[in-house]
Amino acid sequence: MxxxxxxxxxxxxxxxxxxxxxxxxxxxxxxxxxxxxxxxxxxxxxxxxxxxxxxxxxxxxxxxxxxxxxxxxxxxxxxxxxxxxxxxxxxxxxxxxxxxxxxxxxxxxxxxxxxxxxxxxxxxxxxxxxxxxxxxxxxxxxxxxxxxxxxxxxxxxxxxxxxxxxxxxxxxxxxxxxxxxxxxxxxxxxxxxxxxxxxxxxxxxxxxxxxxFSADGMQVNIKGQSAHPGFAKGKMESAIKIAGEIIAALPKNRLSPESTADKEGFVHPVNISGQVEEALIDFIIRDFEDHKLHEHEKELKNICENVLKNYPNASVAYRISEQYRxxxxxxxxxxxxxxxxxxxxxxxxxxxxxxxxxxxxxxxxxxxxxxxxxxxxxxxxxxxxxxxxxxxxxxxxxxxxxxxxxxxxxxxx
CATH class of the missing domain: 3.40.630.10 (Zn peptidases)
Incomplete structure (x- = not known):
């Protein structure tokens, strides 16, 4: 030709x-x-x-x-x-x-x-x-x-x-x-x-x-408890710090972009914002099989719930959105x-x-x-x-x- x-x-x-x-x-x-x-x-x-x-x-x-x-x-x-x-x-x-x-x-x-x-x-x-x-x-x-x-x-x-x-x-x-x-x-x-x-x-x-990949987005909404920092002992439960603990608790050697390849999926935080009273973490969830997306989302929820056990007055809510398949x-x-x-x-x-x-x-x-x-x-x-x-x-x-x-x-x- x-x-x-x-x-x-x-x-x-x-x-x-x-x-x-x-x-x-x-x-x-x-x-x-x-x-x-x-x-x-x-x-x-x-x-x-x-x-x-x-x-x-x-x-x-x-x-x-x-x-x-x-x-x-x-x-x-x-x-x-x-x-x-x-x-x-x-x-x-x-x-x-x-x-x-x-x-x-x-x-x-x-x-x-x-x-x-x-x-x-x-x-x-x-x-x-x-x-x-x-x-x-x-x-x-x-x-x-x-x-x-x-x-x-x-x-x-x-x-x-x-x-x-x-x-x-x-x-x-x-x-x-x-x-x-x-x-x-x-x-x-x-x-x-x-x-x-x-x-x-x-x-x-x-x-x-x-x-x-199939792809979902997952937003984690953390509600903390605010108090004046000068009088916060035993009262404050900072949503910012809770968000930090959730990020720190994510798997290090698997389920992350930096530790996966080929057909392996991951959970990846792409944005974090907030104040003491409320913080948001945006995650993207990726895998080639749809059912594994739901497994990854369940694992992420378990991580969040385990962190929240130490914060009796805080709460967490989730919003999952389908991105593409x-x-x-x-x-x-x-x-x-x-x-x-x-x-x-x-x-x-x-x-x-x-x-x-x-x-x-x-x-x-x-x-x-x-x-x-x-x-x-x-x-x-x-x-x-x-x-x-x-x-x-x-x-x-x-x-x-x-x-x-x-x-x-x-x-x-």
Whole structure:
């Protein structure tokens, strides 16, 4: 497949758009600047000949690559998110292309303390001879998920310019606010009109993920007993100190993010606030099996109750909220979605790596909304950090995979 790639140039352009989302914002999208990139993407899609490309008030970019086959083919959607993580600055990103990487330390010039070393980033071992793109040392790069955007755009451009490549109707979707868990809050699936989808938001070359964590949030509300600190003996039961004891009582060598891997779940405090009279602890609960979420929640409640035994005038209440569920529960009902993706990776000359995501994606939510949507590699690495990187060759491989996938759906129709 002879693709005259535009993915590198598109990526270098897109990362210069500051599109950080904002947890504290009450608007949607959470930051208006995400729509500036969205407007640029619409402009480029229209220039390709995708005549219905548009951005709505919520910041969703949608366009249609028309079918060019007489077969009745399922409508597939390729999706990536426009926002970058609030965890690291995305303002004034200066991308640097390190050509013909040979395993050397990559010292980033705007902060020479930021260094990519081969032993710290073992995936670089597979990149010898490739062209590595990083930021300059003071920001993240934005490969998560602008690599995916650039790959979808390159594939769309190729398909529009090569009508002899047969495919069904294809939807292009770019979402805001994925990094803060709101990416599909206002998406109109009827307007999108797709039967199956693929997020292009994965890491290592060839990786394919059809399974995510299931996730709950659990808020622990501690009511203490306040008293004037000068006259508090035998009276005060500080909610702040009770919260501290609960945190200290959490398991150290298991059931925490820092002590688990692979299919192991965890309980993780992400926020704590309060005063003597009342304190709140927000936890996230994660596991690949729903019933284990409930086991972890029960264990956390037991920890809280044991701490409260020493505070007869204090109390604790719990609020559990479902966040998302393992998308495998949906995708397993449509085995062709995964089978075609793995075949597309193979056709791109890559060994597929089927993996599970220790997190969630837009695809998790989309799957349960009625659009089965696993995740394909985009080539992004060390995301949410100043050491973030991607290789040009991996992005090009992702483009080939997307095009192959469009062809396979038509062939098998």
């Amino acid at each position: 002879n693709i005259q790639h535009t993915v590198k140039e598109r990526f270098l352009k897109y990362v210069k758009f500051d599109t950080q989302s904002d947890h504290s914002s009450l608007t949607f999208p959470s930051t208006a600047k995400q729509k500036i990139l969205g407007q640029e993407l619409v402009k480029e899609l229209l220039e390709m000949g995708i005549t219905d490309a548009s951005i709505d008030d919520f910041g969703y970019v949608i366009g249609t690559i028309p079918a060019n086959t007489s077969k009745k083919v399922a409508v597939i959607c390729f999706c990536s998110h426009m926002d970058t993580s609030p965890d690291c600055s995305g303002e004034n990103v200066k991308p640097i292309v390190h050509k013909n990487y040979q395993g050397e330390d990559l010292v980033l010039p705007d902060d020479e303390t930021v260094v990519l070393r081969l032993h710290e980033h073992p995936d670089l071992q597979a990149q010898i001879g490739n062209d590595i793109i990083t930021a300059s040392g003071t920001t993240l790069l934005g490969a998560d998920n602008k690599a995916g955007i650039a790959e979808i755009m390159d594939a769309a451009n190729f398909l529009m310019q090569n009508p002899h490549i047969k495919h069904g109707e294809i939807k292009v979707l770019f979402t805001p606010d994925e990094e803060i868990g709101r990416g599909v809050d206002h998406l109109d699936l009827k307007k999108l009109g797709a039967d199956f989808g693929y997020t292009i938001d994965g890491e290592t070359l060839g990786s394919f993920e059809d399974e995510t 393992n998308m495998k529960q949906v995708i397993a009902q449509h085995p062709q979605v995964s089978a075609f993706a793995l075949l597309a990776i193979e056709r791109a000359g890559i060994s597929p790596k089927k993996q599970s995501i220790r997190g969630g994606t837009d695809g998790s939510r989309l799957s349960f909304m009625g659009l089965p949507c696993p995740n394909l590699f985009a080539g992004e690495h060390a995301f949410h950090s100043k050491q973030e990187w991607v290789s040009v060759q991996d992005m090009e491989a992702a483009v080939r995979t997307i095009v192959n996938l469009a062809m396979i759906w038509e062939e098998r129709a």
